[in-house]
Amino acid sequence: MQTPTRRTFLGICLGGLAAAGAVAAAYPLLSYLAPPSTGSEGAKVSFPETDIPPDGAKFFDYRGSTGVVIRTRQGQLLALSAICTHLGCIVQWEKEKQDFLCPCHAGRYSPEGTVIAGPPPRPLAKLPFVVVNGVITVG
Secondary structure: OOOOOHHHHHHHHHHHHHHHHHHHHHHHHHHHHOOOOOOOOOOOEEEEHHHOOOOOEEEEEEOOEEEEEEEOOOOOEEEEEOEOOOOOOEOEEEOOOOEEEEOOOOEEEOOOOOEEEOOOOOOOOEOOEEEEOOEEEEO
C-alpha cells in the first residue's frame, strides 16, 4: 500500500478550500435568484367591516405584502394591492381627493386602482374579498 505524499495531501486540502469557496460564492447568488418565500401562500385576512371609516381606507399585511380596502363615497368596498406598479412603493389613500398617491414619484390611481397620472405602467392589482355578516375576508 502506498502512503500519501505531502503533495497529495496539499492537493486534497486545496481542492477542499476551492469547493468551499465556490459554495460560499454561489449561495448568495442562488438566494437572490430564488423566488421569495412568503410562508403564507393561502393566507386570508379578516377584519370587521366597521374598521373602514366612511371615505376611508384600511391597510393590512397580505401574503407578505401590503393590501388596502377602501370605502368610496358611494359606500362601495374595494380591495387592492397597495404596491405601486412603478417601483413598488406603498401608495397612500387621500381621503379628500378620493384617490391613491404614490409618494415616491407622484403616481396617482383612482379608487378602482386605474392609473390617472404619473409613471405607473399598470393599475393596482385587485384583491379578491367577500363580506359575510359584517366581516371582510380578503384572499
